[in-house]
Amino acid sequence: MDLNERTIKEKSIYKGKIIDLTIHDVKLPNGKESKREIVTHPGAVAVIPVTTEGKVILVNQFRKxxxxxxxxxxxxxxxKGEDPLLCAKRELEEETGMLAENWTNVGSFYTSPGFADEIIHLYLADGLTEGKENLDEDEFVERFEVTLDEAERLIETQHIHDAKTVYAIQYLRLQQLKNR
Known part of the structure; x- marks a missing residue:
């Protein structure tokens, strides 16, 4: 069975600084028509910074x-057109003031494929040294370090409450189990 949907018509609703929104009229696999609201996003990076003590650096941030x-x-x-690894290096230093000697590409994943095309490229960073924090003028974060056990407790209490961070912590736990 062909599961693809073919776009018949596309209408731009909003073009923003971070996202665009379009409405697609689509032809379904059964021949009927439907509408799809699609958020277009340029993609993002996320970094798992691990200290020499095995702690993970996190940031507290207000999410409106x-x-x-x-x-x-x-x-x-x-x-636009930025290399994900270069973006990861920039974001690590901007948000935490840290530089990393070693970078490992963990992989990538879609955040909400039912309505958005945002993809996050995930990197593990270690061999950390102090750099210079350089937050965007509208960005306010508080850096702190946690053990893997502490991070899992933050997931349980929903202080860690976003998919990329939960994914990252579970990745670290899986690596720990594999290396036993």
């Missing part, structure tokens, strides 16, 4: 859509 502060791994939006 949630109306609360949550703990996250450092992350940021890709600029």
């Amino acid at each position: 859509p949630l109306e609360k502060v949550i703990a996250e791994i450092p992350a940021g939006k890709l600029e």
